[in-house]
Amino acid sequence: MKGIKRGFNGALSQRNFDKLVTDKYTINLSDRKTTDQIQKQRRSRKVNRLTTKSKPIMLTIAITILIWAVMNLIPVEAHNVTVSEKNKANYDVMGEYGYYLSHFPTEKTVIGCYNDRDKTTREASKCTRWGDHNITLPPRSQIKIWLKYFNPFEITNRLAIVNFESNFDENASNPYAKGYVQTLRKWNIPKDIDSQLQWLAKRQKSQGKVQVWKSKRCGYYWKNHNFTDWYEAWEYGVLSCIYRYHYHAYKGMWYAKRWVTTTKFYKEYMFWLK
Numbered sequence: 001m002k003g004i005k006r007g008f009n010g011a012l013s014q015r016n017f018d019k020l021v022t023d024k025y026t027i028n029l030s031d032r033k034t035t036d037q038i039q040k041q042r043r044s045r046k047v048n049r050l051t052t053k054s055k056p057i058m059l060t061i062a063i064t065i066l067i068w069a070v071m072n073l074i075p076v077e078a079h080n081v082t083v084s085e086k087n088k089a090n091y092d093v094m095g096e097y098g099y100y101l102s103h104f105p106t107e108k109t110v111i112g113c114y115n116d117r118d119k120t121t122r123e124a125s126k127c128t129r130w131g132d133h134n135i136t137l138p139p140r141s142q143i144k145i146w147l148k149y150f151n152p153f154e155i156t157n158r159l160a161i162v163n164f165e166s167n168f169d170e171n172a173s174n175p176y177a178k179g180y181v182q183t184l185r186k187w188n189i190p191k192d193i194d195s196q197l198q199w200l201a202k203r204q205k206s207q208g209k210v211q212v213w214k215s216k217r218c219g220y221y222w223k224n225h226n227f228t229d230w231y232e233a234w235e236y237g238v239l240s241c242i243y244r245y246h247y248h249a250y251k252g253m254w255y256a257k258r259w260v261t262t263t264k265f266y267k268e269y270m271f272w273l274k
Helices: 014-021 035-073 085-093 141-148 152-166 191-206 217-220 234-247 253-271
Strands: 109-113 120-123 132-135
Touching: 085 109, 085 132, 109 253, 120 253, 132 253, 141 191, 152 191, 152 253, 217 234, 234 253
Parallel strands: none
Antiparallel strands: 109 120, 109 132
16 A cells, blocks of 8 residues: 555554554554554553452451441440431330330340359350359340349449249249249248349348448449449449348448359440440
């Protein structure tokens, strides 16, 4: 073709090749690419390289967004919770304490284990190791009865008592005690949950005044450290004293420690509080 120059070795320059291929009378049967095709190929490679490098970053961003979305849909504060209108309606069905009740299952459920050997708790649905005791959530129907005698804060602090005494079974018994909170048989408290909780509320109210070493009472530990059970002043100082008396006064320090440890497990499991 006229006007098309070749190099010294007879090969067409890229410029002349482009000009030749664009001629309407030329059919390109070679594997050679035009300048436009080469540039498009290079751009495609750049895009592929950038996409490959950015995939981990994009995946991380996507996962972060997903986690953020999920966390904002789940109530994470025990005392300051925002829920959707639909959930609010569900909570309203359960009344004033709907949010608190929603943390309890409809059926009694094992949520963890306390081990007497290493004095630790762990989350589990079965407790089969030597020294294990079940940590159980009672059914929601029982907590509605609890609310007649205790507020949610008090209930959470006392779940461990009934957990270890009867595993939330009102028909539990041993040679010395019976019922939901295992009251001594000589006191003749009925087995039903309502009567047992009413007794527990009255007894623990008076136990705040239980004499300690003939000079102090459990209520003393609201403002003073409990060096008998080795818990700080305030909540756990008082509760450990009350728990110990529920078992056998000064012979029950280990009992108080087991209850406080398990109470902390309940709080973290249900409300993410430590």
